[in-house]
Every structure is written in C-alpha cells, then in structure tokens.
Amino acid sequence: MRGKKGRFGYLSGLSRLMPRRTNEWFDPSLIWLRGEATLSEEEEARPTFWAGRIIMLVLGLLLLWRLTNLQIIQGNAHLFMAEGNRVRRQVTLAPRGLIVDRNGVPLATNEPGYALSIVMSELPGNRSQRARVLANVADSQHLPVEELQKKMNKSLVTAYDPIIIQPNLSREQALLYQIRFAAAPGVHVSYMPKRRYNTTLGLSHILGYTADMTEKDRANHPDYYKVSPIGRSGVEASYDHVLRGKEGASEIEIDAVGRPQRVLSETASKVGDTLRLTLDMGLEQETASALLESMQKSGAKHAAAVAMDPKTGGILASVSLPHYDNNVFSGGITSDDYKRLVNDSNRPLLNRTVDGQYSPGSTFKPFVAAAALQEGTISDKTLVDTSVGVIEIGQWRFPDWKTHGLTDVRRAIAESNNIFFYSIGGGWEKVPGLGSERIKKYAHIFGLGQSTGLDYESDASGLIPDPDWKKKIKKETWYIGDTYHMAIGQGDVLATPLQMARGISAIANGGRLLTPHIAAATESPDTSVVTPLTFPESIIPVSPQVLAVIREGMRQTVAADYGSAKALRSLPFSSAGKTGTAQFGTEDKTHAWYVGFAPYENPEIVVAIVVEGAGGGSTYSVPVASRMLSYYMSHR
Missing domain, CATH: 3.90.1310.10 (Penicillin-binding protein 2a (Domain 2))
Incomplete structure (x- = not known):
C-alpha cells in the first residue's frame, strides 16, 4: 500500500499509523515530549511506561556522546585523513x-x-x-x-x-x-x-x-x-x-x-x-686484446689474466673471457635472455680470474721451494742429481720433461725441473722430502687454498689436498705419488689466477701478504671529500733471505739461456717469473700459465695468466705477459 507523500518522500503504511501532528514527519522523541498529553493515567501507571522512558533517555545520552566524539574528539583525525586524501x-x-x-x-x-x-x-x-x-x-x-x-x-x-x-x-x-x-x-x-x-x-x-x-x-x-x-x-x-x-x-x-x-x-x-677503482683502463684494454690474440692462435675458448700492485694489493687489470654485456641487465633482462646466459656452455657469467680453479702446474713450484728452504730440508747451495729423467716407484713412473743434471734451487725454478721438486716435495734418494702436510702449510702461508678476502665478490678458495681430504672425498689412500704431484702443482691442487698473483706478490714484495682489492677511494659527487680505502695485510713467516733466493730463481727464468720465459729478456726493463704447463682431465690437455713481476729490482706489477687448454705456458701465456708488462711500464 503506497503511503502519503510528505516533505522527505513517501511514508510507509506503518509510519502513518504512528502518532504525529498534522503535516509533520513523525519523530519518536515526541513520545517523550508529549507523553502526558497522549497517554491516559491508567497507561502511565503501567511499569513498562517508566521502563520505556528510561530506555529512551539512555539512547538519547548515547547519541549525544557519539555526536560529541565525532565532532570534537575525532575531529583532528578526520581532518588529517582528509588532508592525506x-x-x-x-x-x-x-x-x-x-x-x-x-x-x-x-x-x-x-x-x-x-x-x-x-x-x-x-x-x-x-x-x-x-x-x-x-x-x-x-x-x-x-x-x-x-x-x-x-x-x-x-x-x-x-x-x-x-x-x-x-x-x-x-x-x-x-x-x-x-x-x-x-x-x-x-x-x-x-x-x-x-x-x-x-x-x-x-x-x-x-x-x-x-x-x-x-x-x-x-x-x-x-x-x-x-x-x-x-x-x-x-x-x-x-x-x-x-x-x-x-x-x-x-x-x-x-x-x-x-x-x-x-x-x-x-x-x-x-x-x-663516486667510487674510484685501482683499475687502469688502458692496461685492461691491452690485457683483453692480448688474451684474445692468444686464444685465437691456440684455439682456446676460455682465458683469464689479472695484474696486481705488489705494494698495495690494488688490482690493475682483470679480464675473464668470454665475458657478457652487463648493459642488458641495467635495462631489465628478460627471463629468456638470462637463461641463455646461464645455460651457455662457455659460462660467460663466470669470472675466471677469481672463481676459475685450475691446476697451477709449475707456477706452484716457487712456493714449494720457499717451504724447503725455510724448513731447512735444502739450502740455496744444495745440488740434486736430476739426470735420471724419471723416478720409478714400483709400477709408477714420475717423469720430467727433459734431463737436467746437477741442479740447485734457483736453476730448478728457472728450468722448471720436475725431478728436483719431486725430490724436495716427497723425498728421493738422499733428499728428505717436505711431505704433504708441510707443503700444504706453506701453500696456506702464501694465501692458497683459502679466500683472498677480495672486496668486490666472494672468490673461490681453490684446493690444497692432504691425506684426510683424499680419504674423505675420494675414499682412497694417499700415496707418495700424490705428494710428488702436489709438489709440482698437479694432482688435486687447484688455484685461481688471483690467488697466484697474491702469492707471487708476497714473494716480490719481501713477505707481505696483501688483500687484493679493486676500490681505491670514495669521493663526494663534487670531489671535495676524498676518502682513501685501506685493506688488511700480514707478514708471512718466511725469511727475507729465502724470498730473495726465490726471486733470483724467477729472474733466471727470464734472464738465463735455460730459462723457460727467456722470450721476455728482450724487453727494455727487467722482470722475473715462472711458466706453467698444467695437465688437466684425462686427455693430456694442458693449461698455459705464466706468473711474474716487473721491474725485478723494485716490483710495481705482478701478473698471472692462464689460457685454458692452450698448451705450453711459454708459447701462449708469456706473450700475453709481455704485452701487459710492456704497456704498464711505458704508461705508469
């Protein structure tokens, strides 16, 4: 049933039955205001009448409180919300x-x-x-x-x-x-x-x-x-x-x-x-170019090289090939492009200078020589007859790449004499060997088998094995042959190019083991505030006299007619180093290594280079070192 239309719309049938004045909208409060005029004395006497009045009073007070709360107490809060909107x-x-x-x-x-x-x-x-x-x-x-x-x-x-x-x-x-x-x-x-x-x-x-x-x-x-x-x-x-x-x-x-x-x-x-690096862009470009040239000549697909300041630990150049274009990340790389990079068999995302772990081969020999001299198992005048060309123990043969005759430690380093290092490492005839534990001890002293503490990423620790490691990982017994292989940087020994550069730096600088780093200083945008960065270093427990002998052997590697890196003696400055031809895998493949420093008298740069699977270090890594050292010495 449709109601009569009032000021505010149509009234329902129920509202028209309620008490109200003519032409007025019904207000429930009128029950209270006009109660006496509309109710009989008999109705007033009813108990429910007073109960109703009390209820209406309570509801009225609650309504008054709510209005006060909204207008006064919460007023500021609602104003704040309005401002936020x-x-x-x-x-x-x-x-x-x-x-x-x-x-x-x-x-x-x-x-x-x-x-x-x-x-x-x-x-x-x-x-x-x-x-x-x-x-x-x-x-x-x-x-x-x-x-x-x-x-x-x-x-x-x-x-x-x-x-x-x-x-x-x-x-x-x-x-x-x-x-x-x-x-x-x-x-x-x-x-x-x-x-x-x-x-x-x-x-x-x-x-x-x-x-x-x-x-x-x-x-x-x-x-x-x-x-x-x-x-x-x-x-x-x-x-x-x-x-x-x-x-x-x-x-x-x-x-x-x-x-x-x-x-x-x-x-x-x-x-x-602004972050200022220790890197030299000119040297970086020369290093990349030299590595590419070596890879093209050898057919290698991967290579790495690093140059380090042996006085500070600052990295002067670091190149790992193949590389990737990091600009594709700055624009937000697609998942498909990222998968292609991750699944690429050449692993372009791998930084081989700090995460590539390789058998160091003969570049490990200077550390073994330092251990033998420091431990007193040989002196710098000890001569070892290496003319046999091969050591045979039972059915096992441990050959050299050629026969050498009577050899001291300096010449053994320069010629890369395997028999000499088998002898001082594992012992042979009258020569007492260091044994695996002492070789491992000195490898650690020179920073191998552990993180370098590099500042710009976590680097691989490499591996210096021992009998416990072989038993736990390979479930095999350690034999004398394992020690022989360890002494020439083969077997299970692994190192990164950066670790090798750090260890050679400690030889070059007289015994300071530095923390390799890429950052030199922070600068405010207007360069008004420059804050140089410092990194920890330590003194290794190897005497200066022992380190001098090792440096002399590395100098002969370059300067002597019998040196394995004599191609570098034509450079217009002095240098010293060590080549390496490190076997890996089961197909007699070899990595080409070179580590060295220049100038010999007061070293300013150390280099470590590896060309994967290329062959001999003298053929494929020494030319890279030549270009790196030449650029640095002519642009320093």
Whole structure:
C-alpha cells in the first residue's frame, strides 16, 4: 500500500499509523515530549511506561556522546585523513654514484630513463572508473586486462609504491604517455635513471650490474626505497652503500579525481658518491686484446689474466673471457635472455680470474721451494742429481720433461725441473722430502687454498689436498705419488689466477701478504671529500733471505739461456717469473700459465695468466705477459 507523500518522500503504511501532528514527519522523541498529553493515567501507571522512558533517555545520552566524539574528539583525525586524501607523496629516485678508473675514466654512469607505473592506492575507488583506467593501461601495453592484473598482483611493493609496468621508456614514449594518461588517477610516468656501463672486454665481471629489489633485499634493507635498484653483483653489489644516493620527495596537492594542482613541498634527490677503482683502463684494454690474440692462435675458448700492485694489493687489470654485456641487465633482462646466459656452455657469467680453479702446474713450484728452504730440508747451495729423467716407484713412473743434471734451487725454478721438486716435495734418494702436510702449510702461508678476502665478490678458495681430504672425498689412500704431484702443482691442487698473483706478490714484495682489492677511494659527487680505502695485510713467516733466493730463481727464468720465459729478456726493463704447463682431465690437455713481476729490482706489477687448454705456458701465456708488462711500464 503506497503511503502519503510528505516533505522527505513517501511514508510507509506503518509510519502513518504512528502518532504525529498534522503535516509533520513523525519523530519518536515526541513520545517523550508529549507523553502526558497522549497517554491516559491508567497507561502511565503501567511499569513498562517508566521502563520505556528510561530506555529512551539512555539512547538519547548515547547519541549525544557519539555526536560529541565525532565532532570534537575525532575531529583532528578526520581532518588529517582528509588532508592525506588530497595530498600525494611522489618519490624521485636518486642517481647512483659514478664508477671511475684510477685516472678518472668513467666506467659506470647514468643516463636519463623513464618508466610507466601504477600506484594502487591512487586508482579510482569507483569500480567502473578503475576498470577504464586499467583497460587504458593494458591497451598501451598490448595486453589483456587480466595479464596486467596478474603483473600487478605479483608485485612486491605496497599499495602506496609504484608498480613498474613498462621500464626503459624513451623520452618520446614518456611524453606520449604523459599526454595519454594525464587524467588517469594512479598512472604515472616516472623518472628512473638508467645505468650505462663501459663495454671494454672484462669489465662486466668487475662492475657487475643492478637489478630490482627482491623480497629478501627489502627485508635486509628496510630503509631502502622499495622500487630503487640494488647492486646485484661485482662492484655494484659490494659498494652499493657507497653508490646509492638518497631519494627525493614531493608533496603534490591533487583534486578529487587525482589531477595534480600544485607542489606543496619538494626535497631534491642526492646522487651517490663516486667510487674510484685501482683499475687502469688502458692496461685492461691491452690485457683483453692480448688474451684474445692468444686464444685465437691456440684455439682456446676460455682465458683469464689479472695484474696486481705488489705494494698495495690494488688490482690493475682483470679480464675473464668470454665475458657478457652487463648493459642488458641495467635495462631489465628478460627471463629468456638470462637463461641463455646461464645455460651457455662457455659460462660467460663466470669470472675466471677469481672463481676459475685450475691446476697451477709449475707456477706452484716457487712456493714449494720457499717451504724447503725455510724448513731447512735444502739450502740455496744444495745440488740434486736430476739426470735420471724419471723416478720409478714400483709400477709408477714420475717423469720430467727433459734431463737436467746437477741442479740447485734457483736453476730448478728457472728450468722448471720436475725431478728436483719431486725430490724436495716427497723425498728421493738422499733428499728428505717436505711431505704433504708441510707443503700444504706453506701453500696456506702464501694465501692458497683459502679466500683472498677480495672486496668486490666472494672468490673461490681453490684446493690444497692432504691425506684426510683424499680419504674423505675420494675414499682412497694417499700415496707418495700424490705428494710428488702436489709438489709440482698437479694432482688435486687447484688455484685461481688471483690467488697466484697474491702469492707471487708476497714473494716480490719481501713477505707481505696483501688483500687484493679493486676500490681505491670514495669521493663526494663534487670531489671535495676524498676518502682513501685501506685493506688488511700480514707478514708471512718466511725469511727475507729465502724470498730473495726465490726471486733470483724467477729472474733466471727470464734472464738465463735455460730459462723457460727467456722470450721476455728482450724487453727494455727487467722482470722475473715462472711458466706453467698444467695437465688437466684425462686427455693430456694442458693449461698455459705464466706468473711474474716487473721491474725485478723494485716490483710495481705482478701478473698471472692462464689460457685454458692452450698448451705450453711459454708459447701462449708469456706473450700475453709481455704485452701487459710492456704497456704498464711505458704508461705508469
């Protein structure tokens, strides 16, 4: 039944039955105000009448309290919420600091970049309006709306942070999107600086790259802005705290539909500090070129070389081939491209200078010689008859590459005499051997078999085996042959090029075991504040006299007619070193090694080079060393 129409609409049938004055909307409070005029004395006497009055009084007081609470007590809170609804906080990403070489040559810089993003909390509350905005964004990406929603749902950011929909926009794309989405609440074109890396061969492993933060990153760095990039590998990761800038922010007043009206406040972003490396770009380029030449001549597919300052531990050059282009990461690499890199049989992501573990072959012999001299099992005048050319123990034969005759330790190093090192390592005839435990002890003293403490990534520890290791890992007994192989850097001995450079540096500098590092100093963006970086070092328990003998043997390697690296004596400066031809696998393949330093009298540079599977060190690694040392000595 339709009611009679009053001031506020139609009254229901029930409301027309209730007591009211003519032409007035019914107000329940009138029961109290006009009670005596409408109720009989008999009704007043009823107990329920007073109960009703009490209930109405209590309800009235509660209503009065609620109104007071809303208007006075919570007034400021609601005002704050209203302010929050009309003010948008917009964060400006900070450019990362530059990375430069020792001479200031830029290695990692920033270039302008833009991204299309969505902030969930700013999307329209109205369902149909929200759907129209998302449909517009999906259309711009040539995606179904459902795919866009999935992408948004996978995002790890909060509703108040931007979800990156399309990164790496060109300036032209950014302008077109700004026009297209000018009236779309929650859709933004954000400024996102893009990292740009120098593409010189070998730099990618050193510099690394940046990537979006993961959930673990956010948990570890709760103070980092959630959509800012973070260093993922190399220098970018290890020195992220230096390179990371400080984000800026703006408070922007918006209208009811989310359109910006005016800037209320603004704090500019601050660029990160500059990181100056110990690296010399010229030497880096020369090293890469020399390695490529050697690989082409030998047919090798992989190689690595490192140069180090024996006075400081600073890395002057480091090249691992093949390499990869880290610029593909700065733009956000696709999962397919990343899988291709990971599954590439040539392993371009592997930094062979610090993670490549190889049998060092004869480049290990200087450390064994130092151990024998320091332990007193031989002196620098001890002569060993190595004319037999092979040691036979039962059915096992341990050959040399040629016969040598009576040999002292210096000549044994220079000629790379296997019989001599079998003898001082495992013992033979009248020569007492060091044994595996003492060889291992001195290998550790020179930094092998353990991490170097490198500053820009975790490096491989290599391996110095012993009887316990063989029993545990191989389930086999240790034999004298294992010690013989160990003494010439074969068998299960493994080392990285960086470990070898560090150990040879300790010989070259007179006994200081340094921490290899790539960073030299941090600098404020305007270079007004420069902070040099320092790294620990230790003195090895090997006498200066012993180290001098080893250096003399390495000098003969280059200077003597019988030296295995005599090709280097034509250089216009003095040097010293040790070649290595290290067997690996089961097909008699060999890695070509060379380790050395220059100038001999006052060493400034140490090099360690390995060309995988190339053959002899004299043929394929010594020429690389020649180019590296020559460049450095002519450009220092």
